[in-house]
Amino acid sequence: MEIKNIPLNELDVEPINLLKKMLQIRKFEEKIEELFLVKGTLIGPAHLYLGQEAIAVGICSALKKDDYVITSYRCHGHAIAKGVNIKKLMAEMFGKETGTCKGLGGSMHAAISPEDGLIYATAIVGSQIPIAAGLALSNKYLNRKIATVCFFGDGAVNTGAFHEGMNLASLWKLPVLYVCENNLYAEFTHITRSLSSKSIAERAASYNMKVFIVDGNDVISVYKVAKDCIEKIRNLNGPIFIEARTYRMKGHGVYDQAKYRDPNEVNEWLQRDPIRIFKEKLIKEKLLDEEGYKKLEREVINEVEDAVRFAEESKVLEFNELEKLVYFEK
Amino acid sequence: MREITFVEALREAIKEEMKRDEKIIVLGEDVGRYGGVYKVTQGLIEEFGEQRVLDTPISEIAIIGAAAGAALGGLKPIAEIMYMDFAMIALDQIVTQIAKMRFMSGGQLKIPIVIRTQYSLGRAHGSQHSQFFPSWFVNSPGIKVVSPSTPYDAKGLLKSSIREENPVLFIESGVLYRTKGNVPEEEYTIPLGKADIKKKGDDITIIAVSRCLNEAIKASNILEEKGISAEVIDPRTLIPLDINTILSSVKKTGKVVIVADDVKFCSITSEIAMQIIENAFDYLDGPIVRITSPPLPVPFSPELEKMYMVDENKIIKGIQQNFGYKI
Numbered sequence: 001m002e003i004k005n006i007p008l009n010e011l012d013v014e015p016i017n018l019l020k021k022m023l024q025i026r027k028f029e030e031k032i033e034e035l036f037l038v039k040g041t042l043i044g045p046a047h048l049y050l051g052q053e054a055i056a057v058g059i060c061s062a063l064k065k066d067d068y069v070i071t072s073y074r075c076h077g078h079a080i081a082k083g084v085n086i087k088k089l090m091a092e093m094f095g096k097e098t099g100t101c102k103g104l105g106g107s108m109h110a111a112i113s114p115e116d117g118l119i120y121a122t123a124i125v126g127s128q129i130p131i132a133a134g135l136a137l138s139n140k141y142l143n144r145k146i147a148t149v150c151f152f153g154d155g156a157v158n159t160g161a162f163h164e165g166m167n168l169a170s171l172w173k174l175p176v177l178y179v180c181e182n183n184l185y186a187e188f189t190h191i192t193r194s195l196s197s198k199s200i201a202e203r204a205a206s207y208n209m210k211v212f213i214v215d216g217n218d219v220i221s222v223y224k225v226a227k228d229c230i231e232k233i234r235n236l237n238g239p240i241f242i243e244a245r246t247y248r249m250k251g252h253g254v255y256d257q258a259k260y261r262d263p264n265e266v267n268e269w270l271q272r273d274p275i276r277i278f279k280e281k282l283i284k285e286k287l288l289d290e291e292g293y294k295k296l297e298r299e300v301i302n303e304v305e306d307a308v309r310f311a312e313e314s315k316v317l318e319f320n321e322l323e324k325l326v327y328f329e330k
Numbered sequence: 331m332r333e334i335t336f337v338e339a340l341r342e343a344i345k346e347e348m349k350r351d352e353k354i355i356v357l358g359e360d361v362g363r364y365g366g367v368y369k370v371t372q373g374l375i376e377e378f379g380e381q382r383v384l385d386t387p388i389s390e391i392a393i394i395g396a397a398a399g400a401a402l403g404g405l406k407p408i409a410e411i412m413y414m415d416f417a418m419i420a421l422d423q424i425v426t427q428i429a430k431m432r433f434m435s436g437g438q439l440k441i442p443i444v445i446r447t448q449y450s451l452g453r454a455h456g457s458q459h460s461q462f463f464p465s466w467f468v469n470s471p472g473i474k475v476v477s478p479s480t481p482y483d484a485k486g487l488l489k490s491s492i493r494e495e496n497p498v499l500f501i502e503s504g505v506l507y508r509t510k511g512n513v514p515e516e517e518y519t520i521p522l523g524k525a526d527i528k529k530k531g532d533d534i535t536i537i538a539v540s541r542c543l544n545e546a547i548k549a550s551n552i553l554e555e556k557g558i559s560a561e562v563i564d565p566r567t568l569i570p571l572d573i574n575t576i577l578s579s580v581k582k583t584g585k586v587v588i589v590a591d592d593v594k595f596c597s598i599t600s601e602i603a604m605q606i607i608e609n610a611f612d613y614l615d616g617p618i619v620r621i622t623s624p625p626l627p628v629p630f631s632p633e634l635e636k637m638y639m640v641d642e643n644k645i646i647k648g649i650q651q652n653f654g655y656k657i
């Protein structure tokens with residue numbers, strides 16, 4: 001697809017808002033990392049979104065509040081980009097009753113908040129892909145102009161759930177946007193050691209759906225492609241697939257030091273930090289200056305600090321509340 | 331009262347509910363144009379259209395996954411898994427996704443799905459098309475499990491399952507499909523979590539699940555001729571399990587036989603026996619007797635399969651051996 005070169009000031013979103021959202025994710029994740037590794041306050045698995053911010057922000061900025069997002073365990077970025085309350089998100093990391101999932105989900109399911117259109121986040125690789133097809137089916141059946149976006153990683157394309165979900169979504173022409181965030185690694189294994197197809201995009205195309213490859217570190221490119229795709233999705237006529245190419249700045253999980261990666265590869269990608277790239281672009285186009293950036297950064301850091309305080313001061317759910325949450329009771 | 335088959339009872343339940351609620355859809359392999367391999371969904375596509383009756387590819391993961399998504403989006407899907415053995419392919423979606431969604435979302439999500447499936451023990455379908463394994467699912471808090479044994483129960487329980495706001499695994503027995511029973515023309519439902527005393531008695535309590543109910547009734551008739559009165563109870567739903575109805579009977583008789591088609595080890599009979607021990611130990615006159623499938627995959631040979639299966643003779647033998655009756 002041809003991405004039109006629209007000048008930044010003619011976009012239908014405020015570029016500064018895109019930057020701010022990316023910064024919110026960045027600062028949130030950096031704080032999580034610190035809470036795990038330096039302070040030792042948090043424990044359990046957590047998968048950071050550092051380096052992939054442009055994808056969540058680019059895609060979710062093209063969505064309305066009631067559009068659906070379904071994702072994996074690497075979900076903090078999607079939650080923030082879709083507009084979840086950061087305090088609730090942080091409280092979920094702490095397992096507190098004020099969290100998005102009352103502390104029962106934790107980091108890997110924190111992006112479940114239907115009031116924000118965040119429908120589900122799963123810790124089983126690929127399992128969201130057929131579920132997304134079902135969400136889209138409900139929208140198509142009820143004739144709601146709601147788009148469903150399903151995020152997953154490069155590793156998920158090798159699961160059975162991916163194949164079954166893709167086939168069904170395409171066969172039934174379901175209005176779902178599949179977004180594969182190709183960060184080159186599934187846990188500790190490079191994509192060249194797991195994928196038999198020439199590319200993820202090629203595999204997706206074999207399901208007879210439109211496929212776009214986009215630079216996942218360029219928020220504007222992601223936004224433009226997403227905007228176009230979402231318009232089409234709203235017409236309820238079939239799935240679209242985006243392969244967004246990106247890189248994890250850090251390890252798979254918060255404890256992983258990612259020593260298995262080639263330092264040249266890492267350095268090359270660190271040069272392409274999506275936030276720095278976008279910041280420099282905004283400065284060049286005189287939509288931002290260094291001071292304005294510092295101010296924005298401080299604002300975001302304060303917001304994250306407030307969220308930590310809120311989480312720390314919150315209580316844990318009473319244990320006897322748990323049994324009421326297994327089944328829906330009228 | 332009119333008599334209809336098990337299959338007809340199921341079909342009526344689905345049709346009546348689909349007429350009542352437009353959010354109900356049916357999906358599964360060959361459920362539409364072909365009408366279902368066992369004809370449960372016959373005629374639905376003609377009556378309700380392709381929008382509501384969806385033939386799926388052979389994709390068990392996607393059948394349950396799509397049902398889950400559709401439920402999250404506000405629909406009420408009835409998904410058919412052709413054989414219970416194939417539910418194993420969708421185990422992640424059933425056990426790790428839908429059963430846990432509500433809990434781990436802190437109660438935000440509601441997942442009204444019915445998964446209908448059947449086991450074909452008794453129809454010479456071999457090891458991979460016959461097994462009954464409810465314990466794989468009753469072990470997963472978040473899902474309800476139903477196992478009807480008569481057309482009447484099948485219809486009333488299926489209607490209630492469809493009206494549930496929780497995921498329900500509805501396990502049918504293939505050999506029961508052509509059995510007939512009284513089913514009223516008038517509308518009725520049967521609540522989940524209520525056992526049914528199929529026959530009153532005072533000397534022995536026989537608890538029988540799904541297909542085994544008929545075997546237990548046959549055994550109780552033999553016992554009756556010998557002057558032994560057996561109370562026969564069908565739990566009907568395994569989750570929630572109506573243990574109180576079972577306990578009241580046990581407290582009266584002191585003798586318990588539990589009959590089901592799963593292999594004994596960690597089976598539904600294990601659980602029922604244990605709950606009796608925990609709650610009515612002092613009332614027991616002897617060991618709890620369990621009549622189940624042996625610890626073997628199901629053999630194909632129809633003669634061997636017959637030997638493999640629970641029947642009234644095995645139930646009688648168990649009673650003779652353990653309670654000292656001469657029958």
Ligand SMILES: Cc1ncc(C[n+]2csc(CCOP(=O)(O)OP(=O)(O)O)c2C)c(N)n1
Nearest residue numbers: 074123124125153154155156183185186187
């Ligand atoms: C079905 C399943 N298998 C294995 C795992 C363990 N696991 C967790 S994340 C992961 C890698 C997934 O990689 P990818 O899909 O590329 O997503 P990313 O973590 O890069 O975002 C693995 C193997 C799992 N959670 N689920």
Ligand SMILES: [Mg+2]
Nearest residue numbers: 153154185186
């Ligand atoms: Mg990856």
